[in-house]
């Protein structure tokens with residue numbers, strides 16, 4: 266993490282968070298460029314000497330500056346929509362390093378990705394194989410495909426972010442995968458290039474990854490015996506981060522466990538999202554007021570669930586950092602927002618002495634923060650700033666109220 270206290274004041278790299286809040290206003294997302302670079306290198310280093318492709322999962326944080334930074338570091342991208350592909354290309358990403366995941370790709374999205382020349386489609390169903398073959402035929406192209414296999418392992422994470430169990434909507438059950446591969450190999454406008462899985466997010470143990478990869482390798486060997494030769498194995502994303510007291514393996518520890526399982530002739534593809542950006546980010550809000558209802562003290566910020574959904578959506582516990590260090594001691598309080606929902610909370614039962622006008626930051630906000638934000642309650646979305654050393658660059662302007670109704674229109678007078 267690139268934040269620390271200096272003279273009792275919260276800093277991100279060498280920038281004072283209070284000064285940034287003054288300059289750019291709140292609510293404010295801050296990202297540390299060095300933290301993203303270090304996280305990327307933590308994956309890239311252990312992969313040296315292996316054929317590999319690190320495809321950053323764009324949905325974690327899709328700001329163009331973040332994508333551009335990762336593209337310059339050599340990353341590919343894991344996308345789940347045509348919109349994400351457009352973002353990757355606008356940010357200077359290489360479409361030849363893009364893998365396209367998702368259970369509901371439209372024909373238009375398939376055509377867009379085929380024309381862009383992506384690395385491969387991570388196909389999630391037999392229906393998708395047929396659709397992709399038809400779209401590629403219309404364009405006179407051949408679609409490179411990997412099949413997303415559901416290995417039926419328990420990722421031991423929050424049920425909303427576990428994706429590798431047989432009851433989930435993702436991928437093709439591993440027992441049915443050989444048939445799906447044979448079908449893919451038989452379709453003239455598809456070329457089978459790989460196999461992939463993604464078993465969940467915020468995993469804090471390596472064992473579920475190991476179990477899943479072993480199953481994928483078994484499948485790969487079986488396919489080879491059937492004459493279907495794969496060139497890559499995509500082990501997905503999902504490596505967890507430490508928000509408060511979790512102790513996930515580092516990328517190096519994780520890779521030390523999984524790389525030896527994978528035959529050297531296969532290119533290793535990874536799809537990390539959270540692990541590259543979560544701990545690079547802070548969400549900063551200002552206290553509007555405090556309130557004690559006789560049972561509980563509430564610290565009410567100018568930011569809430571519309572800016573950061575994770576606490577209410579996943580019961581995620583995220584670190585609370587008073588910008589003045591001394592305020593991290595104080596009465597036990599709930600940190601809430603102004604949105605009209607009981608679920609509008611950012612943290613519960615935290616010691617916090619902040620009062621009206623003080624600043625509070627939420628750590629670990631670089632992943633699934635801004636990308637999941639909304640304008641609910643007609644709240645313009647936050648500004649985003651990239652910090653590097655003692656410099657700060659506005660990478661997304663704060664939305665205005667006019668942005669709230671852009672594209673809307675009144676009914677014509679005659680219609681009422």
Ligand SMILES: *Cc1c(COP(=O)(O)O)cnc(C)c1O
Nearest residue numbers: 322366466502503536537538539
């Ligand atoms: C969300 C997602 C990822 C990234 O997951 P993280 O937990 O952020 O690493 C990777 N691959 C697929 C298919 C995804 O849906």
